[in-house]
Amino acid sequence: MEAAAGGGCGSGPPLLLSEGEQQCYSELFARCAGAAAGGPGSGPPEAARAAPGAATAAAGPVADLFRASQLPAETLHQITELCGAKRVGYFGPTQFYVALKLIAAAQSGLPVRIESIQCELPLPRFMMSKTDGEIRFGNPAELHGTKMQIPYLITEKNTFKRMDDEDKQETQSPTMSPLASPPSSPPHYQRVPLSHGYSKLRSSTEQMHPAPYDARQPLVQPEGASTGGPGAKPPRHQTSLIRSFSVEREPQDNNSNYPDEPWRITEEQREYYVNQFRSLQPDPSSFISGSVAKNFFTKSKLSIPELSYIWELSDADCDGALTLPEFCAAFHLIVARKNGYPLPEGLPPTLQPEYLQAAFPKPKWECALFDSYSESMPANQQPRDLNRMEKLSIKDMADFPVPIQDVTGDDKQALKNTVDEVLPKDMSEDPATKSGLLPPPPALPPRPCPSQPEQASEAELHPQLNRAPSQAAESSPTKKDLPYSQPPSKPIRRKFRPENQATENQEPSTTVGGPASVAAAKPHPTVQKQSSKQKKAIQTAIRKNKEANAVLARLNSELQQQLKEVHQERIALENQLEQLRPVTVL
Amino acid sequence: MAVCVAVIAKENYPLYIRSVPTENELKFHYMVHTSLDVVDEKISAMGKALVDQRELYLGLLYPTEDYKVYGYVTNSRVKFVMVVDSSNTALRDNEIRSMFRKLHSSYTDVMCNPFYNPGDCIQSRAFDSMVTSMMIQVC
Numbered sequence: 001m002e003a004a005a006g007g008g009c010g011s012g013p014p015l016l017l018s019e020g021e022q023q024c025y026s027e028l029f030a031r032c033a034g035a036a037a038g039g040p041g042s043g044p045p046e047a048a049r050a051a052p053g054a055a056t057a058a059a060g061p062v063a064d065l066f067r068a069s070q071l072p073a074e075t076l077h078q079i080t081e082l083c084g085a086k087r088v089g090y091f092g093p094t095q096f097y098v099a100l101k102l103i104a105a106a107q108s109g110l111p112v113r114i115e116s117i118q119c120e121l122p123l124p125r126f127m128m129s130k131t132d133g134e135i136r137f138g139n140p141a142e143l144h145g146t147k148m149q150i151p152y153l154i155t156e157k158n159t160f161k162r163m164d165d166e167d168k169q170e171t172q173s174p175t176m177s178p179l180a181s182p183p184s185s186p187p188h189y190q191r192v193p194l195s196h197g198y199s200k201l202r203s204s205t206e207q208m209h210p211a212p213y214d215a216r217q218p219l220v221q222p223e224g225a226s227t228g229g230p231g232a233k234p235p236r237h238q239t240s241l242i243r244s245f246s247v248e249r250e251p252q253d254n255n256s257n258y259p260d261e262p263w264r265i266t267e268e269q270r271e272y273y274v275n276q277f278r279s280l281q282p283d284p285s286s287f288i289s290g291s292v293a294k295n296f297f298t299k300s301k302l303s304i305p306e307l308s309y310i311w312e313l314s315d316a317d318c319d320g321a322l323t324l325p326e327f328c329a330a331f332h333l334i335v336a337r338k339n340g341y342p343l344p345e346g347l348p349p350t351l352q353p354e355y356l357q358a359a360f361p362k363p364k365w366e367c368a369l370f371d372s373y374s375e376s377m378p379a380n381q382q383p384r385d386l387n388r389m390e391k392l393s394i395k396d397m398a399d400f401p402v403p404i405q406d407v408t409g410d411d412k413q414a415l416k417n418t419v420d421e422v423l424p425k426d427m428s429e430d431p432a433t434k435s436g437l438l439p440p441p442p443a444l445p446p447r448p449c450p451s452q453p454e455q456a457s458e459a460e461l462h463p464q465l466n467r468a469p470s471q472a473a474e475s476s477p478t479k480k481d482l483p484y485s486q487p488p489s490k491p492i493r494r495k496f497r498p499e500n501q502a503t504e505n506q507e508p509s510t511t512v513g514g515p516a517s518v519a520a521a522k523p524h525p526t527v528q529k530q531s532s533k534q535k536k537a538i539q540t541a542i543r544k545n546k547e548a549n550a551v552l553a554r555l556n557s558e559l560q561q562q563l564k565e566v567h568q569e570r571i572a573l574e575n576q577l578e579q580l581r582p583v584t585v586l
Numbered sequence: 587m588a589v590c591v592a593v594i595a596k597e598n599y600p601l602y603i604r605s606v607p608t609e610n611e612l613k614f615h616y617m618v619h620t621s622l623d624v625v626d627e628k629i630s631a632m633g634k635a636l637v638d639q640r641e642l643y644l645g646l647l648y649p650t651e652d653y654k655v656y657g658y659v660t661n662s663r664v665k666f667v668m669v670v671d672s673s674n675t676a677l678r679d680n681e682i683r684s685m686f687r688k689l690h691s692s693y694t695d696v697m698c699n700p701f702y703n704p705g706d707c708i709q710s711r712a713f714d715s716m717v718t719s720m721m722i723q724v725c
Contacts (some may be wrong), residue, residue, distance in 0.1 A: 310707070
């Protein structure tokens with residue numbers, strides 16, 4: 001489709017515009033021309049020669065538009081020269097379109113030359129000054145001066161419709177190579193403004209807000225795969241996530257009251273972060289120390305001041321250590337930064353620790369015993385201890401689908417068996433995730449199977465029980481020792497039971513809701529079939545629980561002992577320090 | 587409200603110094619520098635006493651006709667120096683103390699950041715904003 005050379009100046013090469021580009025550019029042109037209010041702009045004096053109003057765009061709004069593209073000034077000058085506006089003295093439609101195409105080329109990283117615009121390009125992007133966060137406007141209809149907060153819902157609906165539009169348009173535009181097809185152009189993530197004209201435009205012009213993080217399901221990336229993209233900006237997966245975002249957004253709206261989409265953590269990301277956390281610190285209820293976190297985050301190759309700032313944002317209590325939600329927030333900020341988003345001035349509400357803890361209440365591996373040497377054991381572990389015992393017995397009684405012969409041996413036994421299954425997976429996953437740190441920030445990690453965290457958590461619980469006699473202080477190395485050092489256990493090894501069973505046996509997390517309720521729901525049908533066996537099972541379970549209690553109590557006393565010893569050491573060291581101190585005055 | 591706030595390291599070089607921009611900032615830098623002598627003098631006056639016995643807040647270091655200079659030392663010999671306007675008579679000792687306490691807590695927050703190497707200049711935005719809140723708002 002040729003651009004209508006309205007001004008008839010014949011400047012520049014013939015311009016091939018796609019449908020979407022055509023519409024976009026014509027809107028932009030109309031906008032600039034309309035803004036000129038019929039008079040010549042404050043541009044070069046030759047503009048007075050220009051036909052009033054319709055055929056030209058005034059220099060003022062055009063300059064604003066170009067500046068909003070966020071290209072450097074010299075690039076804009078080059079573009080202006082190339083498109084011929086300088087030559088003819090005004091921005092006719094041809095010049096304007098050429099200029100827009102050049103802007104798109106420049107934004108995609110191509111050199112500013114006439115040849116650049118011959119190839120298919122994504123649409124140019126124009127930045128508006130933002131009110132809050134990452135509001136970017138794709139359509140210059142909203143461009144000049146409007147600083148509106150886009151109502152979230154309507155945004156999604158529009159994008160939803162437009163995705164459909166764009167789908168159809170995709171198939172109908174034979175001249176467009178996949179390169180230029182909107183969803184395949186990675187750089188377009190901008191919030192979609194409301195109303196007008198939009199439903200006609202291809203969705204790439206409405207650069208969707210970088211909310212792909214919110215997408216719940218990673219869709220296949222049909223177009224995304226084809227693009228290498230001029231520009232190669234934010235990763236392809238985000239384009240697919242954009243699609244899923246628009247598709248999924250409506251039902252998911254209930255928890256999205258915040259307009260700052262890039263700062264929202266999705267499920268997959270959350271799992272990834274949590275796995276990374278576990279690789280550094282197996283106990284998710286404990287902290288990652290500052291030095292460990294520093295080494296870890298330094299691998300992301302961000303600059304030290306930026307990392308320092310990210311830390312400042314995410315370490316909410318400024319204690320020099322990161323809890324799980326703080327770690328997730330920090331990791332998320334790093335990922336966002338690597339993807340090009342500027343760091344926020346303050347911690348966004350969706351990254352606050354309280355929000356994260358509320359939004360993702362399934363830390364399944366809470367175990368009060370774990371890493372007992374950490375002095376800063378959170379207070380809420382105490383009630384969790386109590387809960388654990390009660391929940392365990394309750395759930396045991398409720399959920400016992402497996403025939404009784406499987407329920408010989410300890411609870412620990414059950415866990416151990418799951419541990420055997422789990423550990424190899426765990427170990428193999430850890431190096432993968434660790435080595436994957438460098439590439440990962442832009443890409444979503446290979447997701448572990450959903451049951452992985454639960455099994456892994458049992459693995460961690462179990463090492464604790466086994467570890468008590470061996471008094472190992474470290475966490476992850478000893479995890480490997482786990483299956484080999486087994487305390488008074490029976491040799492019977494059960495096969496890995498289904499997840500629901502395993503979760504019953506495991507001391508649950510603080511919010512027992514998630515896995516427990518699911519687990520409870522499933523075995524109910526089977527329970528009825530085996531009520532008699534169930535009673536025996538219950539009694540066995542009670543006995544086992546008592547044994548577990550005894551073991552835990554013993555463990556507790558041993559750990560208390562060690563704690564006292566450590567305290568004494570510390571006091572001794574402090575005394576030494578006091579004695580030495582006056583010598584070093586001044 | 588302070589006119590100039592400075593954080594001096596143990597080795598007596600500045601980690602952070604910030605003044606109200608309208609005045610001749612060099613003059614404030616010089617005042618801070620000379621006040622370091624007074625700080626050292628006060629510290630040494632403690633002799634071999636244990637650090638705990640020494641007050642962190644040093645009080646008025648020396649008054650000039652226009653300004654007063656207050657000092658505060660941490661246990662790790664990091665000094666905070668604050669210059670306030672003499673005409674600001676409403677400023678009481680308690681307020682100065684509380685300002686120093688805020689400074690100190692912000693400073694420890696900066697220290698807790700593992701990416702901060704002790705001895706570097708302080709570039710934390712939170713620290714900056716806290717100091718800004720303490721300084722006189724001069725347009």
